[in-house]
Amino acid sequence: MIAASQKGEVVTDSKSAARLPHRLSSQDTAFVYGESYHGPLHVGCITYFDGRIDYDEFVAHMEARMHLLPRYRQRLAFVPLNLAHATWEDDPEFNVRNHVHWNSLPTGTEEDQFLKAAMDVFAPMLDRGRPLWGTHLFHGVEGDRSAIVWKMHHCLVDGVSGMELLSASLDLRPDLPPPDPEKPFRPPPLAGPAKSLVLGILDIAQKWIDEARRTAEFVEKPFAAAEQLARIAYIAGRMVQMLRRPIAAAPWNARLVNAERSLSYLKLSFNHLRAVRNVLGGTVNDIVLAILSEAAARYLAYHRFDIGGAPMRIGCPVSVPRQGERGALGNRVSMMFVECPSTPMAAKERLTAVIRETTALMNFDKQVR
Numbered sequence: 001m002i003a004a005s006q007k008g009e010v011v012t013d014s015k016s017a018a019r020l021p022h023r024l025s026s027q028d029t030a031f032v033y034g035e036s037y038h039g040p041l042h043v044g045c046i047t048y049f050d051g052r053i054d055y056d057e058f059v060a061h062m063e064a065r066m067h068l069l070p071r072y073r074q075r076l077a078f079v080p081l082n083l084a085h086a087t088w089e090d091d092p093e094f095n096v097r098n099h100v101h102w103n104s105l106p107t108g109t110e111e112d113q114f115l116k117a118a119m120d121v122f123a124p125m126l127d128r129g130r131p132l133w134g135t136h137l138f139h140g141v142e143g144d145r146s147a148i149v150w151k152m153h154h155c156l157v158d159g160v161s162g163m164e165l166l167s168a169s170l171d172l173r174p175d176l177p178p179p180d181p182e183k184p185f186r187p188p189p190l191a192g193p194a195k196s197l198v199l200g201i202l203d204i205a206q207k208w209i210d211e212a213r214r215t216a217e218f219v220e221k222p223f224a225a226a227e228q229l230a231r232i233a234y235i236a237g238r239m240v241q242m243l244r245r246p247i248a249a250a251p252w253n254a255r256l257v258n259a260e261r262s263l264s265y266l267k268l269s270f271n272h273l274r275a276v277r278n279v280l281g282g283t284v285n286d287i288v289l290a291i292l293s294e295a296a297a298r299y300l301a302y303h304r305f306d307i308g309g310a311p312m313r314i315g316c317p318v319s320v321p322r323q324g325e326r327g328a329l330g331n332r333v334s335m336m337f338v339e340c341p342s343t344p345m346a347a348k349e350r351l352t353a354v355i356r357e358t359t360a361l362m363n364f365d366k367q368v369r
Contacts, residue, residue: 023203024076024085024155031154032076032086038259040125042132044151046118047170053146055102058137063096065169067182071156072099075131080193084200090187091131098130105140114141115263118149123261132156248300248307248342266291280348282355289314289358290351293340301344312342336361 024032035041066073074088103121105114121136132153141147150166191199273284293314300307316336338357345353 023087026085028155029085035125037125039257040123040259041154042126042151043154043157044122044149045166047148047150047166048141049146049148051144051146052139053137053148055100055137058148059097059100062100062135062169064182065179066094066096067185068179069169072131072133073185073187076128076155077190077196079200080197083197084203087196087199089190090185092187092189094131094185094187099134101134101136103136103138105138107140108142109140110142114138114147118147119261119263122149122151123259126151126153242337245339246308246310247313247339248305248310250296250300250312251303251305276351280351282351282358285316286354286358287351289316289338289340290347290354293338293354294345294347294350297340297342297344300342307342310342311339314338314340 031041070090071088073091073094075091075094076086077089078086101121103117105117109117118136118138126132126134133156134151136149136151138147138149270284273287276287277284293312296312314337316338318334318336336358338354338361340350340357341353
């Protein structure tokens with residue numbers, strides 16, 4: 001079966017749970033308010049396992065590790081009139097079986113058919129009345145394999161912390177001892193609308209006080225304030241310049257998204273990517289960007305789209321945790337906009353162009369910090 005990892009950077013006890021942010025940040029809230037039926041904002045992954053994983057054993061496995069992931073037992077509690085951001089609250093009705101589901105496929109189901117079934121369960125929005133995650137166990141995948149489809153809302157995790165959370169619940173080490181038993185989980189009832197409203201108002205008042213204190217500090221340090229304003233103006237000017245440059249009108253951005261989801265992927269050896277990096281330079285992420293941008297350029301050329309010589313612009317999320325936040329949940333991300341030629345190129349030229357662009361963006365980031 002699967003053993004649990006108890007890595008230090010993942011929340012593993014009640015004291016650590018108490019340090020978790022209680023009210024959603026503005027960035028995490030954006031992933032809630034920006035969600036729609038056609039544009040759900042959860043992330044996920046698929047893990048494959050040799051052999052058959054028994055459903056009841058998998059449920060018991062996850063249940064025994066829920067105290068290692070306390071946020072997985074919390075649900076959103078919204079403030080009346082959305083006066084303040086929602087809070088994370090222990091769900092008094094939490095039941096792990098509401099989040100661990102079983103799907104049976106015909107024995108020997110080929111991978112493309114499995115992926116279609118996986119996207120059918122991945123596409124729908126998560127139920128906001130429960131903790132915002134779920135798993136779907138699939139039997140019958142070709143090669144006598146089991147597969148697990150994971151769903152986690154983006155307000156709960158970003159890509160980096162999502163993988164750290166998976167490492168707390170899944171580990172390939174067969175000799176890892178079982179986790180320490182948890183204390184009884186008996187959360188109080190959720191706060192009513194009146195209490196939630198009052199607490200929201202108090203948090204807003206505290207935020208105003210903090211902002212007033214920061215403003216006073218700026219007044220007391222005019223040179224620091226001027227330097228900060230100059231930095232902001234510089235960044236804003238660079239952003240305006242970027243947005244004014246024309247980019248290729250890619251066909252995949254021309255229409256609104258719908259609820260249907262599909263998945264295709266390319267299998268590559270990570271050692272192979274490292275070998276390319278060691279010979280040609282850059283980072284593994286640069287190589288991935290080169291692959292994606294060249295694939296997009298070849299698609300545009302194959303279908304004869306008129307791009308007018310304009311480059312393509314790729315939005316790349318970048319994890320920017322502050323010191324001491326490694327392993328924390330929620331999102332601390334920024335966006336890096338990489339511009340690449342939209343016409344096909346030789347592989348080495350493509351990678352060189354990507355490295356030149358990402359290096360310039362990283363140098364700009366160092367200038368404004």
